[in-house]
């Protein structure tokens with residue numbers, strides 16, 4: 001997909017404040033610091049459309065970007081950030097889960113996982129929750145440039161094997177690097193194909 005335009009629309013503190021749900025929407029979620037905002041910038045070919053930081057907890061609101069005037073890309077706050085109070089963490093969780101469960105134009109959630117680590121409980125639990133809640137999602141492995149290519153591939157395989165312990169079918173997976181812009185085209189192709197399907201089937205998000 002060619003990105004002709006990508007513009008920041010707004011930051012929202014709750015799902016009710018998000019832009020009119022009149023276009024297909026795709027959201028990035030994952031642990032704090034996993035590389036959500038960086039990958040959005042890489043996909044959009046834009047250095048700082050989404051704000052990134054070496055310190056976890058940078059993105060604290062739901063950020064909407066309008067792409068090619070016809071779909072939304074959403075940057076969500078990370079989950080599991082340890083350095084905030086329990087109450088604050090619960091608030092973030094509520095913000096995220098309410099958004100996911102109520103945003104009626106949300107077509108697919110991209111769950112980002114750091115390709116360097118072995119499967120972590122918090123991510124597996126989140127993926128489980130998506131399954132139980134009927135949320136369509138794909139898994140995006142990040143920061144592949146930090147590993148030797150064969151190690152990155154091995155880690156992805158190990159992750160899939162872990163998922164296969166509880167899942168019959170695996171979701172789509174992508175191996176990416178925001179640094180090297182790897183995997184961006186594949187994700188954009190998936191979005192384009194999905195958008196075309198929705199258009200051809202006259203899917204509308206009106207209530």
Ligand code: GTP
Pocket residue numbers: 030031032033034035036037038039051052053054055056057058059060076077078079142143144145146176177178179180
């Ligand atoms: P929060 O908004 O805090 O939840 O974090 P985030 O998931 O949006 O992460 P962000 O994109 O801000 O990136 C966190 C750190 O990881 C930054 O220092 C990035 O430069 C770095 N980073 C992100 N993606 C990559 C990547 O593909 N390769 C490398 N080498 N570093 C990356």
Ligand code: MG
Pocket residue numbers: 036037038051052058059075076
């Ligand atoms: Mg961020």
